Amino acid sequence: MLSVTNSTHMTADTDGSRRIAILAHEKFPHEAKTATGVIRYGSDEVVAVLDRDRAGDRVSEHLPDAPDAPVVESMADAPDCDALLIGIAPIGGGFDDSWRPDVRTALERGCDVVAGLHYFLTEDEEFVALAEEHGAELHDVRKPRDDLTVSRGIADEVDAEIVLTVGTDCSVGKMTVSLELARAAADRGVDAEFVPTGQTGIMISGWGNPIDRVVSDFTAGAVEEMILEKGDERDVLFVEGQGSIVHPAYSAVTCGILHGAMPDKLVLCHEAGREVIHGYEDTALPPIPDYVDLYEDLAAPVHETEVAAGALNTVGVDDDKAARAAVDAYADDLGAPATDPVRFGPDEILAALDLE
Amino acid sequence: MLSVTNSTHMTADTDGSRRIAILAHEKFPHEAKTATGVIRYGSDEVVAVLDRDRAGDRVSEHLPDAPDAPVVESMADAPDCDALLIGIAPIGGGFDDSWRPDVRTALERGCDVVAGLHYFLTEDEEFVALAEEHGAELHDVRKPRDDLTVSRGIADEVDAEIVLTVGTDCSVGKMTVSLELARAAADRGVDAEFVPTGQTGIMISGWGNPIDRVVSDFTAGAVEEMILEKGDERDVLFVEGQGSIVHPAYSAVTCGILHGAMPDKLVLCHEAGREVIHGYEDTALPPIPDYVDLYEDLAAPVHETEVAAGALNTVGVDDDKAARAAVDAYADDLGAPATDPVRFGPDEILAALDLE
Numbered sequence: 001m002l003s004v005t006n007s008t009h010m011t012a013d014t015d016g017s018r019r020i021a022i023l024a025h026e027k028f029p030h031e032a033k034t035a036t037g038v039i040r041y042g043s044d045e046v047v048a049v050l051d052r053d054r055a056g057d058r059v060s061e062h063l064p065d066a067p068d069a070p071v072v073e074s075m076a077d078a079p080d081c082d083a084l085l086i087g088i089a090p091i092g093g094g095f096d097d098s099w100r101p102d103v104r105t106a107l108e109r110g111c112d113v114v115a116g117l118h119y120f121l122t123e124d125e126e127f128v129a130l131a132e133e134h135g136a137e138l139h140d141v142r143k144p145r146d147d148l149t150v151s152r153g154i155a156d157e158v159d160a161e162i163v164l165t166v167g168t169d170c171s172v173g174k175m176t177v178s179l180e181l182a183r184a185a186a187d188r189g190v191d192a193e194f195v196p197t198g199q200t201g202i203m204i205s206g207w208g209n210p211i212d213r214v215v216s217d218f219t220a221g222a223v224e225e226m227i228l229e230k231g232d233e234r235d236v237l238f239v240e241g242q243g244s245i246v247h248p249a250y251s252a253v254t255c256g257i258l259h260g261a262m263p264d265k266l267v268l269c270h271e272a273g274r275e276v277i278h279g280y281e282d283t284a285l286p287p288i289p290d291y292v293d294l295y296e297d298l299a300a301p302v303h304e305t306e307v308a309a310g311a312l313n314t315v316g317v318d319d320d321k322a323a324r325a326a327v328d329a330y331a332d333d334l335g336a337p338a339t340d341p342v343r344f345g346p347d348e349i350l351a352a353l354d355l356e
Numbered sequence: 357m358l359s360v361t362n363s364t365h366m367t368a369d370t371d372g373s374r375r376i377a378i379l380a381h382e383k384f385p386h387e388a389k390t391a392t393g394v395i396r397y398g399s400d401e402v403v404a405v406l407d408r409d410r411a412g413d414r415v416s417e418h419l420p421d422a423p424d425a426p427v428v429e430s431m432a433d434a435p436d437c438d439a440l441l442i443g444i445a446p447i448g449g450g451f452d453d454s455w456r457p458d459v460r461t462a463l464e465r466g467c468d469v470v471a472g473l474h475y476f477l478t479e480d481e482e483f484v485a486l487a488e489e490h491g492a493e494l495h496d497v498r499k500p501r502d503d504l505t506v507s508r509g510i511a512d513e514v515d516a517e518i519v520l521t522v523g524t525d526c527s528v529g530k531m532t533v534s535l536e537l538a539r540a541a542a543d544r545g546v547d548a549e550f551v552p553t554g555q556t557g558i559m560i561s562g563w564g565n566p567i568d569r570v571v572s573d574f575t576a577g578a579v580e581e582m583i584l585e586k587g588d589e590r591d592v593l594f595v596e597g598q599g600s601i602v603h604p605a606y607s608a609v610t611c612g613i614l615h616g617a618m619p620d621k622l623v624l625c626h627e628a629g630r631e632v633i634h635g636y637e638d639t640a641l642p643p644i645p646d647y648v649d650l651y652e653d654l655a656a657p658v659h660e661t662e663v664a665a666g667a668l669n670t671v672g673v674d675d676d677k678a679a680r681a682a683v684d685a686y687a688d689d690l691g692a693p694a695t696d697p698v699r700f701g702p703d704e705i706l707a708a709l710d711l712e
Binding site: 150215220249250252260298 | 506507508509567568569570571572573574575576577601602603604605606607608609610611612614615616633636638639640641642646649650653654656657658
């Protein structure tokens with residue numbers, strides 16, 4: 001059966017039981033954010049990483065805390081599996097034609113192929129034909145569904161508490177923080193779920209709307225739809241934020257998520273040492289207290305919220321003592337508890353969210 | 357020659373010299389915002405309005421200040437012209453099939469057809485075939501171009517001063533205020549131009565990106581592109597704002613325009629008596645001073661701006677004395693000069709913008 005989809009629930013029928021290979025040629029692990037995110041946080045079993053530069057290595061050599069798997073040269077060398085995920089994205093989100101043989105091999109073996117690129121596999125004639133011939137599925141997780149619409153402004157009517165990560169900039173760790181908090185809360189017995197809003201989060205979770213690709217008028221609505229779908233099933237939803245409210249290019253997405261999700265609490269994410277907007281070096285980050293005011297004041301007319309805690313990404317800080325000092329200074333700036341949940345664990349943040 | 361387009365410049369080759377008919381069945385004039393906007397502000401010559409409920413009337417009976425034209429039953433009764441504009445939109449932006457005979461007649465007469473609906477004429481097989489057969493063009497002004505991308509954050513590098521209308525809500529008059537100010541400034545010898553961001557503005561101007569329909573990540577970029585195109589040719593650009601920064605559904609678009617346009621000055625538009633968000637009756641409008649702070653504080657990290665003046669829509673206020681009192685109270689709330697530019701003329705606003 002052919003099934004070429006861009007459904008929200010790409011893995012609903014195989015949740016937690018799928019075996020996957022992940023393509024990350026020449027980029028694993030440090031430039032392969034999607035690959036490492038799926039390995040660390042996904043529920044699928046990773047049977048191989050494809051990286052022609054590191055073939056013969058083990059995943060555990062590069063990601064000591066993650067489940068192990070072999071790194072292989074090509075799809076031809078990968079063990080039996082259910083799907084191939086494209087785990088890297090070049091600037092611009094294009095499809096690198098050097099990946100074509102791997103995708104072809106996957107489809108010929110009957111494996112589904114999942115990508116979060118701006119280039120859509122479901123519009124590639126060769127891939128569509130191969131998928132049909134071999135009964136495989138193509139999933140473009142960055143292709144929004146056709147039935148999205150405007151927000152009704154009712155996300156606050158669900159039973160769950162909504163916790164949204166917001167940021168001082170792009171790429172400061174909002175997705176990771178949301179995933180870490182959802183996992184840690186669940187470990188403590190809280191009925192919590194991660195709500196993805198970007199392609200990596202969607203690949204990790206197997207569902208979700210790619211908010212940065214929807215029609216601009218539907219930005220808030222596409223978030224609201226996810227809250228309404230999950231909000232009465234769970235006690236807490238950790239919504240993945242995007243961008244920053246002062247980002248020259250992406251603030252529209254940030255603002256739409258802030259109003260569409262109607263969060264009860266915010267966790268402000270920042271990277272230690274970041275002083276200018278990434279890629280917009282003329283634009284300085286405002287002081288941290290200004291972010292707190294901006295996010296709270298902008299949210300309030302739609303739904304009152306507060307920055308309840310901060311998450312500081314200290315990956316660039318060498319020693320723990322300096323990282324701890326950076327966290328303390330950040331907490332002072334925020335006027336709220338803060339930590340680096342990856343380096344020091346999420347306890348302070350969970351406590352601030354009353355989820356101990 | 358077939359030409360099925362969604363170009364920014366739909367009338368570049370015929371600017372100012374086109375003869376048009378406007379379809380506004382059962383809605384003219386009060387529920388036909390696009391039709392009345394094009395009649396009042398467009399540069400095309402309007403040869404007829406199609407409204408089956410008012411056939412035999414004159415436009416001047418309903419819009420005393422606008423150029424006159426007959427109201428006719430159907431396209432078959434319209435004089436010779438170059439194009440038919442769809443001047444109304446049902447809720448949801450669909451195409452009403454009762455309009456099909458008029459569109460068919462227009463195409464058979466070789467007239468172009470221009471629409472700003474969510475339903476795209478260029479995807480209607482019958483219309484595409486008729487356009488091809490009769491050498492007519494179909495223009496879907498709400499269909500974004502394919503080559504839009506993210507903002508570079510450089511709209512402030514153009515020579516022109518950028519004046520953006522922002523609002524307390526949707527449908528308070530931002531487009532009308534921008535058009536009135538651009539026209540009045542031009543009348544005073546200022547080299548000014550209106551920059552459209554929505555379908556009606558695009559129909560009036562014959563160019564522009566429909567910001568509410570672009571990919572959310574490109575919201576700011578689609579505005580910036582227009583500023584960069586026009587900003588070194590003109591001394592002042594009046595950018596049409598959309599939505600409101602506290603709108604539960606549309607704030608993403610508002611925020612993207614605010615950061616993409618990098619305005620030097622803002623004109624805050626409001627409707628006298630409006631107390632809750634239109635269509636979201638549970639959401640009260642914040643106090644006017646809060647809007648001033650929100651717009652200025654949100655813009656500042658990307659580009660410093662100020663609310664330089666206010667425009668109050670007093671269409672619902674019966675007598676001029678009460679309207680004047682409402683304007684005065686609004687100016688007090690704003691801490692800036694204000695007027696109703698339609699009722700009282702735009703002098704106070706132009707003075708506040710240093711464009712007397």
